[in-house]
Amino acid sequence: MAEQNKTPQTREEWLAYADSLTIEGRAFINGEYVDALSGETRPTVSPADGRELVQVASCGPDDADLAVKVARKTFESGIWSQMPPMERKKIMVRFAELIEANLNEIALLESLDAGKPISDTINVDVPGAVTTIRWSGEAVDKIYDEVAPTGPNDLALIQRMPLGVVAAIVPWNFPLSTTCWKLGPALATGNSVILKPASNTPLTAIKLAGLAKEAGLPDGVLNVLPGPGSSLGKALGLHMDIDCLTFTGSTEVGKTLTEYSGQSNLKRTFLELGGKSPNIVFADADLDKAAEAAALAVFYNQGETCTAGTRLLVEKSIAGEFIEKVKKASARFKPGHPQDPATVMGALIDRNQFDTVEHYVSKGKEEGAQVVCGGAAADAVEGGHYYQPTVFRNVTNDMTVAREEIFGPVLVAIEFESEEEAVQIANDSIYGLAAAVWTQNISRAHRVARDMRAGSVWINNYFGGDITVPFGGFKQSGNGRDKSLHALDKYCELKSTWIDIS
Template structure:
């Protein structure tokens, strides 16, 4: 790598790169960057300092109509849907390589647009997205169709067929990662995709579209429409010619999208929604390791994480000792400038989310929880939205801060006496996305992992797993699965063909 293209190492170098960026804000339809048909744009702002980053196309129902028409025609043409799997694989792998080659710019766009620490976008988000696209592509030509065990005079074929046109609506907390979780399996299985990024974090999705074209993805296979959920998202969700809707976001919006599916064409609808995940620490756990993980579980990504371990369940016999360790670990999550490589906790996404956190902190105090640390705004950078890592102790599971998803750096600590009580508290939630269990007792670990009603259970770790295991929730945390071969199943239809050869 030449000195000119060297990855920035300091805040000043990242800022200089940001100043030099030529940010693309247009939609991407049929292989070209285009303005919204209305000509309207809306600004996207950096949560880190409040400055405007770019004017972005504000697409509406008319743009959705055009994109669906293009995606449908492209799908029916077979240019991608009928392409031999080995050729699709090569394009997907090339797409992953281009993301990797552009990692500095993509990581910076993600940090600027979402307020995430540049160390996270460089070391977690971009590499994870590369892996997702590459792995999905590599899987394409390794999944076999089936033959049924028929008699000698029949042949029963079972084939996996692409669904058709997929609309993907992704959130603002992990814009790049969740986009690739959708694009990887949806494209790999031969579908055409219309991607709607969150209104306030559209930049990496727009960038990816151009890289996909450069990789050889045929025009019309991937279309990116930035715009508001209230009009554009609704238009896509109600469209009669979209075969599948995949969404990551809030439970309330997910319920509305499910209604839209029923009101339109019963499009297959996959939802990855909210969480209020329990992180359970037993007395025999490695308390130092568990304390570090407990802080990471709730303060990583500013707490704007659907799987965040926001309910910390601690055995009463170790509560005082353990919480001192957690408090010490929490102190390392001091909010800082998102483009500073030393920052571990960046900015909340916008003023609305900042106000939401303030509201829940006030509610925790009002309900009688004890503010253990934090509980106040921070201001490392003028104009940004920052909040201290905050911990409440003496919480009961019926308090609002233990029931509702805050989506910010606020931890509710609940004490328990027995395994049975811990399990009861853990499952006493409308959500079932994730959970953590900390114990050296292998039998207890297996019992808890089996009986906790959650899509992911992490034993003696938190946020564990990779692309090889499925991700999704139980109960009101959603349905369907991202990641793994199970995701490829979700974006394909099974077709049975029965042939009489007598």
């Protein structure tokens, strides 16, 4: 059950541990690991070096139908949906404890599958997942329903009821974190869940399913279906017996899933999508701190981060000085083997993503942007796809590299002269996921934060926040919210019951 092994300390120890693992690649339906009904599998490979990790079940529409039937039957049985919140809480907390007890294995699976540095998965991703599941469970028996203020002869009850069957489709850049952002509130509020991990990063989701069962989650409440979005994801989006679809991924796919909702049963569709987030630095900011944060904001997780501060807006009077500081701060993000504890930037997920980054870097050069550093592949590990941290300057906001989400380690610096111009540039985007402002002027900080159209705004920091604050975007960055008590509301229906007591 609990993992008692000492945490490996070197790349060699982590790779030896990986060789000792028996990795599960089957789907999880009705409390059991099972093959896809078709028997089909596909390999999942390590972004670090391209080697095959395991053959994973390749589920399709028939598997979706089976999982939905199981989830619906389980939901209607009431074994979970009508379990007292305090009892659900105990199972959720136990689930979190088991994730924590298996820290090393889950962190390694996440690093192997997604190319993320092991230092991040063991210190950030897995602890964050534990917090999310535990917090969601602890919250659910502390949320009260309501009694409306009626006259003396009436009694009106307002109750939160679980939605039913929830399909969760999660991305490959933060597979574990986003999975738990969905599972925590959806399970805590009593729903049955069908989880579709990204087809190239399914391993931690598959592992979590077994731990949830071990924690006491009834069979059929959580089902995990690995498989391609083109067939399995479409089947879930169009399914007539799924009540809610929650998705994190690209804006393009999010629009398609919204169309599927309209073509089927108008299932609720909650979307956390792309971003091109502005990071505004004024001349009076703490420039050293802001420069370190600006590099982290875009190079963390190889730049494969929806909230990445990819548009660096710098006040003109300090632009040259500040961009040099960012260049210096970027040097520590040297790509390396993801299973090396010293690595701070790992491998891009696959060749397609590498080619995408190369395309945008070439486009930036063609449009007249100046390469300050990077701009080419990194020679890190044979067989993997690595890219140097790249900074452009002399960028205008109408350039392709300033308009479109690259999802790689590419930063574009745009100069501004006034507060009004900075806000105008920041908001001149189809996206509105996140933004940041750096200044010592408290009034300016509040004005700019107020005026920026973004779901999260950070003042004198980047990536701030925890499970207590909601996460999501404005405009084409999506709708709905993950994290916080607001996330629990997404997975509930409101029922009004009016009683005549005259």
